[in-house]
Amino acid sequence: MEFSQKNYATYSIEFARILLSCGSEVDVVAKALCQKIDPNRKYENINDYRTTITSAYGKFSTLEVSLPRYGLTIKPWEGWSVNNPSWWKSYNEVKHQRNTHFEKANLENAVFSVGGLFELVLYYYKEDLSKTDFFWPSFPKLMVIPGAPDLIWTGNWGLPDP
Secondary structure (H helix, E strand, O other), X not given: OXXXXXXXXXXXXXXXXXXXXXXXXXXXXXXXXXXXXXXXXXXXXXXXXXXXXXXXXXXXXXXXXXXXXXXXXXXOOOOOXXXXXXXXXXXXXXXHOHHHHHHHOEHHHHHHHHHHHHHHHHHHOHXXXXXXXXXXXXXXXOOEOOOOOOHHHHOOOOOOOO
């Protein structure tokens, strides 16, 4: 399927697998990032993660993720300082009530959930990315940060938060 906004509503079992896998990994990586930020606190859910991550990284929810091959640019965490992203709500609905919410296992939610996970991974490895001896197995090809697709990996560019 072509990644296009015109196809965003297309749903399938494969998109369900992507959404469910990403949602699960988002939970794991967000919790790990929170523990890096404040190891003395207990983190149980997305609301706990939101409080800690957006407090430490005020610009987190403004970061754009680009899919250059498809001409798409998204903000997977847009508005997260106030609400959970719609793809997160869809993830939970597909996870817990797939029989009534299967249409939310669509291209849009799959793309945004992968983008959200990509952003979390970048922030998790934020300090390491600027080290010249940090080994990144391969450069991302599907998703990049606009304006920094190669620079981020050479230590010459940073994520928007200090």
